[in-house]
Amino acid sequence: MHKKTPDGHELNPETLALNLGYDPKLSEGSIKPPVFLTSTFQFNSAEDGKRFFEVAYGIREKDPHESLGLIYSRINNPNLQIFEERLAAWDATECAAVFASGMAAISTTFFALVRPGDVVLSTSPVYGGTHYFFHKILPQFGIEVHLVPAGNDAAKALAAKAKEVGEKKVKAIYIETPANPSNILTDIKACSELAAKLTKSTKRKVLTVIDNTFLGPLFQRPALLGADLMVYSATKFIGGHSDLVAGVVTGPANLIDPIKGFRTILGTVATPFTGWLLLRSLETLSIRMRRQAKTARKIAQFLNEHPKVTNVYYPGLLKSGDPQHEIYKRQCLGPGSLVSFDVKGGEKGAFKVLNSFKVCRLAVSLGGTESLVEHPMTMTHSDVPKAELEAINVSPGMIRMSVGIEHEADLIHDLEQALK
Ligand SMILES: *Cc1c(COP(=O)(O)O)cnc(C)c1O
Numbered sequence: 001m002h003k004k005t006p007d008g009h010e011l012n013p014e015t016l017a018l019n020l021g022y023d024p025k026l027s028e029g030s031i032k033p034p035v036f037l038t039s040t041f042q043f044n045s046a047e048d049g050k051r052f053f054e055v056a057y058g059i060r061e062k063d064p065h066e067s068l069g070l071i072y073s074r075i076n077n078p079n080l081q082i083f084e085e086r087l088a089a090w091d092a093t094e095c096a097a098v099f100a101s102g103m104a105a106i107s108t109t110f111f112a113l114v115r116p117g118d119v120v121l122s123t124s125p126v127y128g129g130t131h132y133f134f135h136k137i138l139p140q141f142g143i144e145v146h147l148v149p150a151g152n153d154a155a156k157a158l159a160a161k162a163k164e165v166g167e168k169k170v171k172a173i174y175i176e177t178p179a180n181p182s183n184i185l186t187d188i189k190a191c192s193e194l195a196a197k198l199t200k201s202t203k204r205k206v207l208t209v210i211d212n213t214f215l216g217p218l219f220q221r222p223a224l225l226g227a228d229l230m231v232y233s234a235t236k237f238i239g240g241h242s243d244l245v246a247g248v249v250t251g252p253a254n255l256i257d258p259i260k261g262f263r264t265i266l267g268t269v270a271t272p273f274t275g276w277l278l279l280r281s282l283e284t285l286s287i288r289m290r291r292q293a294k295t296a297r298k299i300a301q302f303l304n305e306h307p308k309v310t311n312v313y314y315p316g317l318l319k320s321g322d323p324q325h326e327i328y329k330r331q332c333l334g335p336g337s338l339v340s341f342d343v344k345g346g347e348k349g350a351f352k353v354l355n356s357f358k359v360c361r362l363a364v365s366l367g368g369t370e371s372l373v374e375h376p377m378t379m380t381h382s383d384v385p386k387a388e389l390e391a392i393n394v395s396p397g398m399i400r401m402s403v404g405i406e407h408e409a410d411l412i413h414d415l416e417q418a419l420k
Helices: 013-019 046-056 078-090 102-113 128-141 154-165 188-202 253-266 272-283 285-304 323-331 346-354 386-391 408-419
Strands: 095-099 119-124 144-149 170-176 207-211 229-233 247-251 309-313 338-343 372-374 398-402
Touching: 013 078, 013 272, 013 285, 078 095, 078 247, 078 272, 095 102, 095 253, 095 272, 102 128, 102 170, 102 207, 102 229, 102 247, 102 253, 119 128, 119 154, 128 144, 144 154, 154 170, 154 188, 170 188, 188 207, 188 323, 247 253, 272 285, 285 309, 285 338, 285 408, 338 346, 346 398, 346 408
Parallel strands: 119 144, 119 170, 170 207, 207 229
Antiparallel strands: 095 247, 229 247, 309 338, 338 398, 372 398
């Protein structure tokens, strides 16, 4: 199926997630794409093999309507290609590349597009693995990363930091929004505009890269706000069942092609079975994320009125007049389903609550069908310096909850009894 019906009606991502890029006629009429568990593909002729390799290794430009022929599953595989086409449609971008993990997607993207001597500017906080990659790995390749606080003033701070380090060196602006765990929002459009301005003044492309794991692709579509690349941990909402590890990058062909070239050689691609699981997951992405957000809103309201809870961090609770609410209105189509909250009694109080849940499971990760709770300060954010934690509102009493698809009454009952 194509993106438009024969009479020109444009299909929505929810519909495309069931149909795009797969022709049952090529697979015995199977309604679902089979899992193509094969390492290699048979060529129809030696000439075909030669043509496929010319494109794969960039010896020759692709003809306008030519797609890369199937060669070997480190280069491409039908399960991965169908998923990539469907996710790119969801993100309103041309292309996507799927990886063995979110970290594989993020690291391969930087290795493909950033060079020694370049500087990367990033908002802080970022995901722990990304933080490690920025501070311990990229410097070994002569690439510096400078952080500025996420939030209302991030675009201004990034502009100032660019001046400080030398605008000509800046190659990429990296943003994680909402930021983990306190859901701080950074203005994607303002940061994309800054990158465009720097591109113009320095005469070389400055990329805007968004970690869209928390709200995308359903509730946040950064490409429509001027961002170049969206990176995802597909382990989270896209996979959605806590049963796989994967990552994706989406964006225009001129950026995704070199990233795929690096993926082929670094071997950071996902397996065909992971591709198949991701295809299954994409079909229910919209109903899962909407249901999770609906329940999360109820939970945030419940927590907000609970006497033992001192603060609730959830985009759905932002009030008009708050600059964060302005950003929310501009770029978010929904509040998502991560709710962080502070309980009285510091770490001891938080642990007591965490150890009392009967339905919610005590585990890191997020975005799955089951509700998970964790303690950011001693778990996901345990290696972040204390001063930085304070700057992002992480206190010893903070609990982060990833709201699943259980019945809302059961989750509220579970919170009620745990807070007792
Ligand atoms: C989990 C996560 C990652 C890393 O993804 P993996 O699939 O675990 O490699 C990156 N960014 C964010 C926001 C995440 O939550």
